[in-house]
Amino acid sequence: MKELTIYHFMPDKLNLYSDIGNIIALKQRAKQRNITIHVEDINQTEGVTLENCDLFFIGGGSDREQALATQELSKIKNTLKEAIEDGMPGLTICGGYQFLGSKYITPDGTELEGLNILDFYTQSKEERLTGDIVIESDTFGTIVGFENHGGRTYHSFGTLGKVTHGFGNNDTDGKEGIHYKNLLGTYLHGPILPKNHELTDYLLEKACERKGITFEPKQLDNTVEEAAKQVIVKRVKNNKK
Numbered sequence: 409m410k411e412l413t414i415y416h417f418m419p420d421k422l423n424l425y426s427d428i429g430n431i432i433a434l435k436q437r438a439k440q441r442n443i444t445i446h447v448e449d450i451n452q453t454e455g456v457t458l459e460n461c462d463l464f465f466i467g468g469g470s471d472r473e474q475a476l477a478t479q480e481l482s483k484i485k486n487t488l489k490e491a492i493e494d495g496m497p498g499l500t501i502c503g504g505y506q507f508l509g510s511k512y513i514t515p516d517g518t519e520l521e522g523l524n525i526l527d528f529y530t531q532s533k534e535e536r537l538t539g540d541i542v543i544e545s546d547t548f549g550t551i552v553g554f555e556n557h558g559g560r561t562y563h564s565f566g567t568l569g570k571v572t573h574g575f576g577n578n579d580t581d582g583k584e585g586i587h588y589k590n591l592l593g594t595y596l597h598g599p600i601l602p603k604n605h606e607l608t609d610y611l612l613e614k615a616c617e618r619k620g621i622t623f624e625p626k627q628l629d630n631t632v633e634e635a636a637k638q639v640i641v642k643r644v645k646n647n648k649k
């Protein structure tokens with residue numbers, strides 16, 4: 409029996425623009441490889457260990473919900489950091505990505521403490537960065553999604569790729585997301601995984617590798633997924649700002 413367990417952190421607070429679709433995509437593409445996915449919703453972290461976790465997911469949220477989620481997750485931040493350092497695959501979206509850093513500065517200058525798992529920070533401004541976004545990634549190829557954030561994130565880690573349309577991490581350096589070990593952090597909602605099968609398969613494959621499960625077939629028929637992605641790519645080309 410091939411089985412993976414996903415820990416979905418704070419689904420009661422962090423689920424913007426159907427981020428839950430990421431879990432559905434992981435389940436669906438695992439099923440096509442006869443892998444069963446078991447999802448644990450973690451809304452309270454007291455006493456939680458990651459012993460049974462193969463992959464984790466954190467969605468996005470408003471500043472308020474993100475601050476509440478950070479408080480809750482701070483109880484297990486060392487465990488989470490160790491798991492990330494050990495190569496546990498994870499996906500974190502927007503607010504969930506931002507609070508992995510040291511701090512989130514709101515537009516009025518208030519500093520909200522992050523989990524400080526990775527050394528980066530986010531500065532938020534009133535003017536939001538929104539719309540379709542397209543990235544070119546050396547690892548994953550073309551990635552598409554939707555972004556809506558006030559936060560500007562600055563770091564010198566590896567990224568998901570170069571922004572060809574939209575904003576990404578901030579409005580200056582033209583890069584999007586973070587790729588550290590097997591952790592992906594990104595501003596892309598959409599949700600990102602149904603729109604980008606390469607990322608879904610990457611996370612599943614890494615989880616399988618760590619657990620000693622065969623990940624086959626490596627490639628699925630992605631004709632429909634590719635066609636859907638091209639709709640976004642064409643749309644942004646036609647609406648070039």
Ligand code: GLN
Binds near residue numbers: 474556
């Ligand atoms: N509150 C954060 C921001 O606006 C995150 C928003 C989100 O998760 N979409 O930057």
